[in-house]
Amino acid sequence: MECYSLKQSDVPALIDHLGAYGEVIAPHRKGDVSYSFEPVKDSEKVVLEYNRTLLPLKKCFLPPTEKLMDFSLKDMSYKPTEVPIKPAVYFGIHSYEMQSILRLDHSMLSGKAESNYFNRRKKSRFIGVSFSPDEYHFSESVGISIEEMEGFDLYLNKVSDDYQLYIISDKGKDLLKGFDKLIQAEPIHVEGREFNKKIRYHYNRLPRVFQYAYHSKVWAEVAERCVGCGSCNLTCPTCFCFDVNDQVEVTAEDGMRRRSWDSCMLSTFAEVAGGENFREHTLNRTRHRLYRKFKYITDEEGLPWCVGCGRCTAFCPADISMVDIINDLIREDEKAQFHKTVRV
């Protein structure tokens, strides 16, 4: 893999250079303590040292709300929303975020492939950046290291005050053509970036834990504290459920059909007309959320569908922690195993 060194002070120049390919989207400061992915207007404003953005990068490919069509009530006709295929560079992306996009690809493109998503995704390029895990990151526990480069075209590894830039794909190489601020370098292994939060088992043991956890007491304990706000799903980079609704103008003549992100933690998610609710209690919904991350899709695709970004925990008003729930399930499982052994 080709490796170059890049001075911190040359990063804005790199961003400007990438602008020649297409719009550059990168992390920026937002509010008091947060970050968000935004189109770059001034490359000096890009923040490469950040813990996590409020909304995941998913928002660029599956927008929080998206118009599907305009319609007219006068003649019952509609106009589809065309999603143009535009080149864009996603700059300063953490490895777990990249992995979430690869999972999202599967969700939106397997079975019937959706054109809206496909078009947005078609000409995207990704430039990764390393990060220092905070108290919420746990991606290592789900098999994603800080330096996991799958999916990236280029990768920036922070080495003391500057960066090492890796060229990962031919597309990445093309992006750099004409950029002259790089100096060939030997890859340096960076030490000391430890994860503070850990799941106690290797992730490939989790499906087994979940297999026996359906009737665990843990769900009720979590449900007692959960206030059902939906923030955990709405900030999760691998959640992709949506709702569809129609909006009509005041003229009562025109309107649009929109879809927006939905959350299986909301009480009405599985409710049907007539009042039947297939996941009536918070307990059912909490369990479903975690099974979606560690069992259902995992059984088929062999990977946890959680990438360990820590958003669901960091943004939960009730401080409900994904890792703690799983470790509780593990503990309970171990206890059950122990009792079995003792009985025999």
Added chain:
Amino acid sequence: MKRLQEVKSNEALDLYYPTMCEIVDAKQLTDLEKWYELKLPGGQDLGHEPGQFVEVSAFGIGEAPISISSSPSKEGSFELCIRQVGTLTKVLKRYEKGDTLGIRGPFGKGYPIEKMYGKDILIVAGGIGLVPLRSLINFVLDNRQEFGRLIILYGAKNPSELLFTDELDVWQRRDDVELHVTVDQGDPSWEGNTGVITTLIPELDLNLNKTIAAITGPPIMYKFVVMSLKSKQLPDSHIYLSLERRMKCGVGKCGHCQINGVYCCQEGPVFNYVDIKPLEEAL
């Protein structure tokens, strides 16, 4: 895992755009249910299997999954029957001949017709469950010699809620159809059976190896019907059920229809009982 590179441009589909269909006939069947006959542009066939559904939309109101009620053997048009229970379905009450509705589909998996040829077909329909099963019934009737016995059990709350009464009369008179109708609560003019639908099952004389059961009805009905059929020793693998879930897309994307890890709009709505038995959220 499916990768972006594996998807060719022409495989990416516009999944959410309806085809505008004209209502060529409509009739209010009961206080709550209305029947519609629709035509695709140019009289194309919908190309569905019995048990599949479409997403019906009226702009400004919304979309809802609705079973196709006519048999695929009917050419040039298809039929729906809609119960008026919520936002969209209540507005549809006003839709008449000449109006247009948006249709997406057909979606989902229907009844495994291939496996049903030569078999005795036992239909168990509760209330509006007759709507999708009518597609299967009429398919069997249109290909009568390909199937064994056709036994239809149909239950409704009361006589005024019975659907497709004209057709019930026809089926009643045919000697190659065994129709048993019951209502939970009769009225003074009702002369037929009263009692829930499961009361019809013990009487049945079934050829167990040859019988395939197709069940559709309100959620609470399934458990009891399945129990009764099992007590008759009908093998689990001979039982098919059509499950209802909230659905927002019909194409396996929106996530609303999940039954544990299974997408009802993709793997269902018609399931073999063996496949849903391990799913805690199914019945």
Added chain:
Amino acid sequence: MKPKVAFFDFTSCEGCQLNKLNLENDLLDILKHVEIVEFREAMDDKADAYDIAFIEGSISSPSCVERIHDIRRRSKILVALGSCAVNGGVNAMKNLQPIDEVRETVYGEDKYLFATLPAMSVSSIVKVDYEVRGCPMTQQDFLKLLVSLVLGKQAPRYDSPVCVECKLSENECLYNRGMVCLGPITRGGCDAICPSFGQFCTGCRGLLDEPNYIGMLEVMTNHGISLDEAKKRMLLFNSNEVQL
């Protein structure tokens, strides 16, 4: 024929009323679809019937009760506008004190001249077909409902918490900024307007159907306010709904 629409006022701050008159540009569009036949008060001598009656304010005296029954009899569709009408709103705070005390603070010496009832939602007296929530209600919400009614559509109840819209707009959560917010258990539909401007949600649109009260109090007290204060916040707009 255009539907005949009327507005009636009960016990409220009239904030909602003002809001409606602010509709400016949209007003012309609305008038295309409806005919406004009554604006507040003065219907004693009219025996008119209305297609849609909009009710503002809560019901808080025996004469209000009589009047609302009368309006209901004459109206095909009855809509409650704003928190006061929907669930008693801030007016219902008075229900938490013994009724005699309330009379005394409000009317002083004359307390026995005025009969007063606990502030009640319109729906606790007559059947309410639709509601527009909020204190004040927003113009968009009012227009949305009106358009639905014109289209003959049953307006869906918004039943997701404020947090949903807050997340969709990528707001920084106030809890992450050390504040306390009622968004998680409050019925949204307001585009999370308060958190979007850095203000905590006070629950003005009413609470979700089955909120986790205990969990919410725990969240609030864990974020630095006393249990007393937390309860007060929860009750502010929803004393008729909250069961603590």
